[in-house]
Amino acid sequence: MKRQITIKDIAIKLGLSTSTVSRALKDHPDISPKTRTAVKELAGLLGYRPNRIALNLRNNSTRTIGLIIPEIEHYFFSAIINGIEEIAYKNDYSVMVFQSDESYKREVINTQAVLTNRVDGVLVSFSKETNDFSHFQKLIDNEIPVVFFDRVIEDLPADQVVADDYHGAFLAVNHLIEKGCKRIAHFAAPQNLLIGKSRLSGYHDALLKHNIHFDHELVFLADTYETSKKAAHDILRKPNPPDGFFAVNDMSAIAIIKAAKELGKRIPEDIKVVGFENSKSAAICEPELTTVDQFGFELGREACLMLLKRLKDPTTTETFKPIKKVIKTKLVVRGST
Amino acid sequence: MKRQITIKDIAIKLGLSTSTVSRALKDHPDISPKTRTAVKELAGLLGYRPNRIALNLRNNSTRTIGLIIPEIEHYFFSAIINGIEEIAYKNDYSVMVFQSDESYKREVINTQAVLTNRVDGVLVSFSKETNDFSHFQKLIDNEIPVVFFDRVIEDLPADQVVADDYHGAFLAVNHLIEKGCKRIAHFAAPQNLLIGKSRLSGYHDALLKHNIHFDHELVFLADTYETSKKAAHDILRKPNPPDGFFAVNDMSAIAIIKAAKELGKRIPEDIKVVGFENSKSAAICEPELTTVDQFGFELGREACLMLLKRLKDPTTTETFKPIKKVIKTKLVVRGST
DNA sequence: GAAATCAATGCAATCGATTGAAATTAAATT
DNA sequence: AATTTAATTTCAATCGATTGCATTGATTTC
Numbered sequence: 001m002k003r004q005i006t007i008k009d010i011a012i013k014l015g016l017s018t019s020t021v022s023r024a025l026k027d028h029p030d031i032s033p034k035t036r037t038a039v040k041e042l043a044g045l046l047g048y049r050p051n052r053i054a055l056n057l058r059n060n061s062t063r064t065i066g067l068i069i070p071e072i073e074h075y076f077f078s079a080i081i082n083g084i085e086e087i088a089y090k091n092d093y094s095v096m097v098f099q100s101d102e103s104y105k106r107e108v109i110n111t112q113a114v115l116t117n118r119v120d121g122v123l124v125s126f127s128k129e130t131n132d133f134s135h136f137q138k139l140i141d142n143e144i145p146v147v148f149f150d151r152v153i154e155d156l157p158a159d160q161v162v163a164d165d166y167h168g169a170f171l172a173v174n175h176l177i178e179k180g181c182k183r184i185a186h187f188a189a190p191q192n193l194l195i196g197k198s199r200l201s202g203y204h205d206a207l208l209k210h211n212i213h214f215d216h217e218l219v220f221l222a223d224t225y226e227t228s229k230k231a232a233h234d235i236l237r238k239p240n241p242p243d244g245f246f247a248v249n250d251m252s253a254i255a256i257i258k259a260a261k262e263l264g265k266r267i268p269e270d271i272k273v274v275g276f277e278n279s280k281s282a283a284i285c286e287p288e289l290t291t292v293d294q295f296g297f298e299l300g301r302e303a304c305l306m307l308l309k310r311l312k313d314p315t316t317t318e319t320f321k322p323i324k325k326v327i328k329t330k331l332v333v334r335g336s337t
Numbered sequence: 338m339k340r341q342i343t344i345k346d347i348a349i350k351l352g353l354s355t356s357t358v359s360r361a362l363k364d365h366p367d368i369s370p371k372t373r374t375a376v377k378e379l380a381g382l383l384g385y386r387p388n389r390i391a392l393n394l395r396n397n398s399t400r401t402i403g404l405i406i407p408e409i410e411h412y413f414f415s416a417i418i419n420g421i422e423e424i425a426y427k428n429d430y431s432v433m434v435f436q437s438d439e440s441y442k443r444e445v446i447n448t449q450a451v452l453t454n455r456v457d458g459v460l461v462s463f464s465k466e467t468n469d470f471s472h473f474q475k476l477i478d479n480e481i482p483v484v485f486f487d488r489v490i491e492d493l494p495a496d497q498v499v500a501d502d503y504h505g506a507f508l509a510v511n512h513l514i515e516k517g518c519k520r521i522a523h524f525a526a527p528q529n530l531l532i533g534k535s536r537l538s539g540y541h542d543a544l545l546k547h548n549i550h551f552d553h554e555l556v557f558l559a560d561t562y563e564t565s566k567k568a569a570h571d572i573l574r575k576p577n578p579p580d581g582f583f584a585v586n587d588m589s590a591i592a593i594i595k596a597a598k599e600l601g602k603r604i605p606e607d608i609k610v611v612g613f614e615n616s617k618s619a620a621i622c623e624p625e626l627t628t629v630d631q632f633g634f635e636l637g638r639e640a641c642l643m644l645l646k647r648l649k650d651p652t653t654t655e656t657f658k659p660i661k662k663v664i665k666t667k668l669v670v671r672g673s674t
Numbered sequence: 675g676a677a678a679t680c681a682a683t684g685c686a687a688t689c690g691a692t693t694g695a696a697a698t699t700a701a702a703t704t
Numbered sequence: 705a706a707t708t709t710a711a712t713t714t715c716a717a718t719c720g721a722t723t724g725c726a727t728t729g730a731t732t733t734c
Binding site for chain 4: 353355356357367368369372391395397
Binding site: 341343344345355356358359360363387388390391392394395396 | 689690691693
């Protein structure tokens with residue numbers, strides 16, 4: 001195994017001490033110009049690179065951010081990673097990615113991995129299964145700043161970055177109503193997720209505004225392609241089916257469109273559908289999907305910026321005031337409505 | 338800043354030396370059962386976690402894998418990350434993700450970042466722009482094993498994992514011919530990428546097999562949604578347009594379908610289209626896309642396994658024999674043909 | 675010419691954990 | 705009781721870089 005060039009190698013070759021070499025490399029005023037240039041020259045020649053691990057140990061910092069995320073494969077999350085990485089990169093941080101695969105158990109292990117890797121801070125969007133948050137509290141107890149994004153929890157001393165879920169949902173449903181829908185179904189995310197609740201309540205309030213009765217029977221727990229397709233099939237076969245659908249994400253909305261078409265319904269003539277996310281797929285499906293743009297890239301950027309701010313100005317647990325940042329959402333109208 | 342519990346804290350509290358504590362924690366036979374249990378008990382009580390950074394320094398290893406990838410947002414790459422993460426996780430490795438954004442310059446910086454972070458090994462799929470590979474050679478010079486996947490280079494001492502691009506392309510084009518296509522166009526990736534070359538040659542040989550003239554005029558450089566849509570529009574407006582398309586990836590194929598539909602062509606009656614990737618979008622577009630499954634998840638798994646094998650049994654540069662693993666591809670026939 | 679000043683460099687401790695070798699203690703043997 | 709053997713534990717060096725505090729040698733000042 002070839003050894004890396006160390007400061008010691010340079011010191012020995014030049015007959016100096018490691019301290020002098022160290023100082024020379026960082027332009028310490030004590031060092032004479034002659035030795036300074038000599039050191040720098042040799043360092044360049046040998047291809048010296050400071051050993052980050054040694055610095056990590058000394059500074060008790062790794063310039064690394066941990067990212068705990070349900071599933072990379074979702075467009076929304078990969079867009080977020082993109083935003084995170086951009087900011088991290090600009091600030092000379094690296095990103096370690098951990099997937100929970102929507103599993104609480106796996107997520108707990110992720111938090112442990114993040115601890116052993118001694119990351120400087122953590123960005124989290126937790127799993128659908130997660131109802132107990134003590135593993136995140138443990139991170140905070142270890143003085144590791146945590147920023148939640150998209151799927152957030154309010155009663156933990158941690159910052160939050162979310163899309164304006166309520167408003168986005170309101171816009172979506174309002175749009176359906178204005179387009180003439182009388183019976184609007186909502187395919188919702190689990191209600192332990194704040195996004196699930198917020199979007200439901202946006203749906204509810206938009207109905208309210210137009211004096212449409214809120215019917216529990218029209219709200220379904222369906223936030224994946226498979227569950228949504230099945231649910232849509234069931235619902236559309238029943239008497240008096242909905243003429244409008246507001247789905248909690250694009251894949252769910254696309255599944256509804258697929259199911260409707262399979263049953264011979266025309267979109268948007270018979271049924272109108274709105275999604276939430278504005279993924280690549282929304283622009284691909286037929287007809288193209290009206291959806292709420294969640295600006296994942298921006299969300300990732302903001303979350304990372306927030307974390308970096310905490311890393312720069314650490315606060316004690318006592319004086320910590322969580323900040324909540326809301327990213328505007330926007331309705332993108334396309335052929336499905 | 339709250340200090341982490343160290344081995345020293347335990348040693349002092351129990352009136353022992355750090356060496357004894359260290360040995361007790363790892364069940365060294367020299368340590369008496371009494372002290373062993375005492376140490377372990379206190380360690381548990383204080384919530385001691387070994388400082389990974391200190392271990393990193395001592396072992397000159399970080400149990401971290403660097404991943405350099407063009408763009409996370411592509412389904413194919415996120416599927417690969419998924420596979421990589423699964424294997425890494427099982428083997429107690431963490432993954433650091435670096436995106437090149439298809440930029441050579443950024444990729445060079447990524448390799449530097451990977452070096453300063455002292456990862457144990459690197460997985461690479463390089464950018465479209467990359468024609469000079471000395472930055473990867475530098476990694477290898479630093480004794481960091483490199484495994485290339487999908488976009489690989491043959492003349493570097495590094496393992497490779499690729500899909501069976503040639504065969505997949507052959508299958509795709511053969512399928513188009515058997516479905517009656519006489520004039521088949523190919524939307525290709527840049528020819529500096531081996532995948533570009535292999536898929537083109539699969540296309541070429543399938544034509545050859547059926548005694549169809551290979552026409553340079555029918556091969557286009559178009560591997561993104563935007564460029565493909567524009568190219569398809571142009572081609573389909575010309576006299577004697579193709580009746581079949583083989584695209585180098587799904588987004589390109591979907592763009593062709595979109596363009597064709599905009600021009601009033603029916604799919605698959607007037608035009609047949611085959612993609613390459615088998616992304617989520619392929620099952621969503623209308624008609625559903627016939628495509629070659631690239632098994633990104635498997636590919637990621639294999640690449641990571643290969644790297645871990647190199648980490649377990651390091652070879653010297655002299656005796657290094659690159660291994661190339663080929664993942665089988667499979668034609669998935671759907672409505673577009 | 676002795677004392678004070680200053681520039682340049684080296685020493686040694688530190689970060690946290692590990693480990694070969696030495697030292698201490700206890701037990702067993704003669 | 706003296707000596708060997710075995711069982712525990714500690715010492716000190718190591719990984720690579722940094723940094724407060726000497727130390728050295730040269731120059732200036734009185």
